[in-house]
Amino acid sequence: MNAELNFVSFRLVAQAMPVDPGHHHVLQPAAPQAGNIEWLYWVVFWILFAVFALMLAGFATATAKARVISSRPLPIIEDEEGDHRARWALGSALSITVITLFVILVLSVVTGKRVEGLSSKNPVTIQITGHQWWWEVTYPNSQADQTITTANEIHVPLNTPVVVLTNSADVIHSFWAPSITGKRDLVPGYSSAFWFQVAKAGIYHGQCAEFCGLQHAHMGLSVIAETADKFQEWQQRQIKLAAEPSTSEAIRGRGVFLTHACLMCHTIRGTDAGSHLGPDLTHVASRKMIAAETLPNTAGALAGWIVDPQRIKPGTLMSPNPLAPDDLQALVVYLQSLQ
Amino acid sequence: MCKPLHIAPLLMAATLLASCKREERTLRQPPPASETLNTIQISGLNPGANSIPTPPSSNMYQESAYAVSEGQKLYEGYNCVGCHAHGGGGIGPALMDRDWIYGSEPGNIFATIMQGRPNGMPSFRNRIPEYQAWEIAAYVRSMAGLLPKGVSPNRTDHMNVKPAESSTSEQTPIGITGLPEQHK
């Protein structure tokens, strides 16, 4: 019952707080790659629009010129001469088609080179692993103890090339943040890499673009582009172990976490919880949203999510946790303290 | 023109309806029926002559390929595989053979997961939600071929270490089992 109550409160909170998922638009680029693609898109679009207009005009003119209204079959025309003339038209139309296509091909290849061939000077490397239905994000480092693991929210420094190493833990997923660059499939059995670079600070929404099962719809991600300083600050925070709970409620919350199903799936570095079935929660409170960018990271949403995730995302691998109200409250307080 | 065709879908439906439960995917779990727990026995000895033990309520997880498949993933994810391997055993006993130390009924296995067993089996009460424990129990039974083939999992996308559960031959359970005669 209390779970129900909590859930109601969660619904209220969630409805009262619309969240800005961040930019998510092919034609509103915030990065050089997406910008190049947008440029190419418009160039090709206008070329094709012209073709479309010409073709329609051709058919319209032909119809207007040749139209005869009759409901009986009309006699047949013999028109060798017209055909002869039309051969020139066909020839030139085909030539123009070929030239247009060639232009599009060249533009496409050139843009393709520009999109994929970025400078590799001092890149930030990120390993992204697709899971059903969330993104595991690690920042590998030659110094092992500087490795960062987080989920769904990808912090990157501005104007710095970011190399993404892709991987999948189960099925094929596809990484896509339209305002930044085109998509890249994460294919099990293959590890590939691609690059991007963000020019404008901000939060950019992304989403899995390859059908990956029940919760494909709610497999969101965010790319958070920030200045180098802020990024480093964030990195430093993430390397730290989870904050020790300071209040008695938070201490109780940690106890709840470590004595319930939570620890079967999640990691909080600094505690005994070290499972990787679900996202790493060491700094969960520093994230903007939860449940793969589905819910705002508020107390109400968190509580609702913990109690009945299957209502929000049917089929998600998170199990329902019918906790006692006090326990739930304490757990939420604890999780919110994990800055 | 299409009249004779009407029979065919009916036939088709009739055959397939029989297997409908296999495909059921209960994404939101109803509260587990705890009364089944009262039927769990780990002894085959029933005082009072010829008392017939109540048959276990065959739970829905046994009949759904989805639930068994979930059970399989949990079996791997929750480290059951660490001790029992893929049914062959190691630290813990083998699960794909006929020997069931604490019983082969879903309820027995559920109780084993939840209560733990003295010789090394940890108790996962409060760690594994009940419906997941039932799913794991269902999967464990599939390893010994105790589930219908259509429900048991096929090969995984991992190293091929043993025949898939769906092609494991059924082993008549022996050992302590609450209901020895229940098996076909």
Place this chain on the structure above:
Amino acid sequence: MRSPAKSASLGWRNGWSRIFVLAVLQVGLIGLQDAPAESGLVLQPTVEQNYQPRQYQGQLEPDDGQWVRPAKDYASTRYSSLDQINAGNVKNLKLTFTFSTGMTRGHEAAPLVVNNTMYIVTPFPNNLYALDLTKPGAPMKWVYEPLPTPASQGVACCDVVNRGASYDDGKIYYNTLDNQTVAVDAVTGKEVWKTRVGDINKGESMTMAPLVVKGKVLVGNSGGEFGVRGWLTALDGKTGKIAWRAYTAGPDKDVLIGHRFKPFYPQDRGQDLGVKSWPPDSWKIGGGGVWGWISYDPQLNLIYYGTANPGPWDAEARPGDNKFTAGIFARDPDTGEAVWFYQFSPHDLYDYDGVNENILLDLPINGQTRKVLVHPDRNGYVYVIDRATGEVLSANAFAPITTSRGVDLKTGLLQYVEEKRPITGKVVRGLCPSAPGAKDWQPSAFSPRTGLLYIPHNHLCMDEEDLQPNYIAGTPYVGANVRMYNAPGGYGGEFTGWDPVEGKVVWTNPDRFPVWSGALATAGDVVFYGTLDGWFKAVDAKSGTLLWQFKTGSGIIGQPTTYKGPDGKQYVAILSGVGGWAGAIVAGGLDARDESAALGFAAAMKDLPHYTNKGGMLYVFALP
């Protein structure tokens, strides 16, 4: 960090375009491979052809005909100067008495003989039996039952074995599976003290035999497959109080690294490497138990012990060198301070624990006698290391190896083979040696009369697929699917005579199964060992020729010992009772249809149940 551009091209080089290329072209591209050979590059040990035995020039501890600690002496030679039984008469060896332990699990312990009493530690529940050797048939004097908690069986990775006890100062010391070290009065069988040193809820267990050095009982934990944090602990022999504890990983103060720490190689120097060579917080669950053998050099006043594998097996989950696992420590036994460290398998990829025995010898190296320790490692090399400094003097292969190309003696680094690196989600094939290593815990013996090291070892390869591991305290933390099989040649084990100076195999006896028992060398130039299918064998120390064998009731994984009985006769004792990791398929009743059973060992041991059955029994032999 891998170069991203490179990995991108690597990933796709073999991709789509190949479907376009027709058969002929394809065939040309990959045609040069050797068809059936899975192994690719295999490092094979060389066998010495015209071997001349070389007598050992160093000193060994004096021998009183007793057997007070499993490895016989502090140098861990397992050499007895008793010579009544010799190559000539060993064929007459007869069974004198037997004793059933009543246990069905693996019996790895060495029977101790002190003051005409034989002490046997059984596997879980770790009973200690004292047998009176002065009476005919050696009746039982007393039994001590520590009653460890049965739940501890759930955290013993590779059968609930115990590797034996140590005697010192009127007490028998040994460890129970549930992490208690006990001291039992050797005469009365009364418990003197009992100290809990570990916690099963963290996955810890204890199987190793303690070593008592200067009144300190040195014990370590097991549990590299459970995400434990490994340590070596010194307990006061009188009170059982913990004197010091040295962790394998973690900050320097936990590892007891101080100003005396001077590793030979630069990669082992630096502050808090036990933290920095791990992903954040991973060192706390990074394994590196101490469950093998400890040796002691009274002159240098140093103890030597190996640290176990880092956890989990899935190496991608723990980038970095993972100090100080899979290596060897030299410590001061009084304070526990580390003196040097060397890592056999940095960032271990294959469960290559470094816990094997270290035999302390003085060997002529390049014309100069040096104080060395000889260490046959799981990774397939016999290391000869300067035991004062930690410098690797030589490292030669004693088994087929595909996972590495050798050890760079300049840097001390193991040269891993990149193609054999296990990958998450992909089966990598033909990894030799396999996870139990070219040689697991089964201790070697050294005979000064032949100068040879007698190595009982495995001859196995494996396929491995790494998986994302989940740490749930008290449950296994492995993250790998493994299946093992016999290495090329089609047999699973060998018993090898090895020249530690030349670094070469002198002779080798193949066995159907891994040779999982310890070795015993005697002054009679006879070497004893047992096989998994239950044969207790005596072979000629010089040539390896089989001189005598006896079929015991169960497979042998114990450690043979020899002693002079009250009647002045030489006896040889061995515990039979199959089990351990290799024998788990029998002891645990595993189902080998699942090749991953027993962490993949079952696949290689499918036949063992046809050869032996479980049941522990002591066998003592003597000449008639």
Place this chain on the structure above:
Amino acid sequence: MAVAEPIIANDQDTGESELARRLARTWRQPTGIWGWFCNTHHTDIGLRFMVTAFIFLLLGGILAAMIRLQLIRPESSLMGPDLYNQVFTMHGSTMIFLFAVPMMFQGFGVYIVPLMCGARNIAFPRLNAFSYYLYVGGALVLWGGFLTNTGPDVGWFAYVPLSGPAYSPGHRADIWSQMITFTEVSALGVAICLATTILRHRAPGMTLNRMPILLWEKLVISMAVIFAMPAVMVASGLLLLDRLVGTHFFNPAEGGDVLLYQHLFWFFGHPEVYIIFLPGAAIVSTLVECFSRRRIFGYTPIVVAVVATGFIGFSVWVHHMFAVGLPQLSESFFTAASLMIVIPTGTQFFCWVVTIWNGRLQLRLPMLWCFGFIFVFLIGGLSGVMLASVPVDLQVHDTYFVVAHFHYVLIGGALFPMFAGIYFWFPKMTGRMADPTLGTWHFWLFFIGFNLTFFTLHFLGLRGMPRRVYTYSPDMHWHWLNVLASSGVVFMTAGLLVFLANVIWSRRVGEIAGNNPWGDAGLEWAMSSPPPPYNFLHIPTVSGRDPLWEDPPDQPVVVGLRDDIRETLVTQSLDADPQHKDEDPGPSIWPFLTALTVSAAFVGSIFTPWAVPIGAPPVIVTLIGWLWPRGQSPTPRPGGEAWVR
């Protein structure tokens, strides 16, 4: 500009003559329920294909409406993901495998091709009937599965590993892959029948360069089917093996490869698009010619274009896989190939413009649908050009932009020509004209609804809405565009209802059509409507591309075929010179029985591999029954005149 009266065959069959009666008796198809299953005449089987496929169009349409209803509001709780995934998979699979190909290739092909060739029946009529029953079997398996909660939920492409044994428990994906086997075997059977009919049963004089464009396209498509469909059968077969007996083709851990599946699937998948589109283009070519009242301009370029499309269609499959990350060189190659396909398609468009331009256009109902096709397909084709460009594709791949694109291509390329074709041949099939007013209503409702729905989807795609999502967050601002898109469904549904009403009404009380109401040139108009069971009283001969327009009044007809047995004429592949006579095998129950046994084996193999050995003997028995020679056919002797070596 010379104007000539159309020559409409008028001295042919009145149905009254003695010959007509004899032929009718010889070629009679059995009646009753039993007879229904014995029927092997191509017009009957063709109509069955069309009616069945149309039923699946409606069912697929209902699913589409469900999808649009679900997406009308964010976080809708109408359907959960489990049902939604089944619904969209069923929609795609139904439309592609149960509607588009059976309708456009099999339905129209089986009905029209023998008529256009001037043949009495299709070649291998029993194989043809068998193909129909197998298609129905596949359809029943798929829909039977769906109705019993075993509907595939892995997308119509069923990518591994999602569709593999590890991530698709139960039999949902098996149902999908076995449905593929059913429908592909059916399509392959029909391809063989059609190709053989076109190559061997053309009327004497109909040399290759006199073949109507529609026959050319059917020939090319038959070839495309023969070379493309095996790929999807291999893909789905290997998938089934992976799922059922634990092979490792697609298990990356054990040396398998998930991209192998994509390569195999799209090696079929892209030619499939042309298999669906080319029949539409063929219908448009036929109609443009008829309603422009002149010979089509650019016969040769069009034929070359059609053949070229068939070939290029096989070299573009990788553009469905750009997002997996490919080497640049191959990206450029497949971009170029994908762009190249515009050239043959453009050629056809240009030829149509010229034909209309230089003709006398009668904008009658079927032609209206052709214009609908031209408008819609142009948009779809041009947005396809965008998708061929790798960078743009990387952005819009797997979004609603692509959904919009291929609905423009497929609805434009198949559904509009289909309606054009149905209205055009409606008089031939039923003997009555379809009502043009209702048809026009149908057109405008459908046209407006279609564009409302699918044009909007372009914007949703550009705003980043991925495909195959069962819902979306209110914060993504996709709501109103989805409302707009969904509103089109109302119009399309209304249009379809009008069409159904029109068909039902016109079939009963429509204007009597006569043999050739449109004054078309094809041989299919040279007999009564609907055609008699023997099609042609006398097999015609042909002296030009447009027989009914060009042939002189004294154009010879074929005589000398026996009327007491079902004798047919076989001509040479190239020149259509008469070569020998063959005998039509006539009606038989065996194709149906064989389809039953084959279906049983196929369905059984979803559940156990033993179905193959157990199911094979009945299949063999029925096949032997089918092929066992019976009756007393005349026995020519070697050396005699009736024997050719």
Place this chain on the structure above:
Amino acid sequence: MGSLNEPIRRPLTLDVSGLPSVAFGHRNTTWLANVFYMAIEAMMFALIFAAYFYLRTRSTNWPPGHLPPSLTYGAVNAVVFLLSIVPAWWVRKRAPDGDRRAVRNGLLALSLFAMAATGIRVLEFTTLNCRWSDDAYSSTVWVLIGMHSGHLVTELIETLVLLVISFTPKMEGTRLADAAINSDYWYFVVVTGLMIDFLIYGTTRFL
């Protein structure tokens, strides 16, 4: 035959009554359909061949951890296949002459060869040194040889049916043509069989 004398209103006719009603070789429509069938099946084989080589590029060793299939039965079967061409060729040559006896004997010999090949194939399966469920390599080997075995069995049954017919009076005209087409199909089975032998026995050893 009355209709042939029916008066035709057309002045010009094309009389085909003298045309033969049985055709052999490429003129036969069934022959054409058979070509299409072979094209379909060849396509399937080609795709699985491609898959075989594709998967080979994804493995460092090939065969991965297995010995290549044992050569004995494969080699014997290759010889059987090659020899079986003789009766097939004989049937194909004699059928157009209407030589029913020769055709019957040829079919008999061909069925014996087909039975031998099928029998040896069963033995071949036991010496592949792998199970289909071992890994991708084993799967392709099994599917290749399994698919070919399907063809082999089909062809065996077809030949047997023709053989039975050849003992009845129905063996004439079109049936003779069918027997000749059956030989064409046998060639196809032989060629694909030899290619598969090369693939699974040859490329695993020599390439």
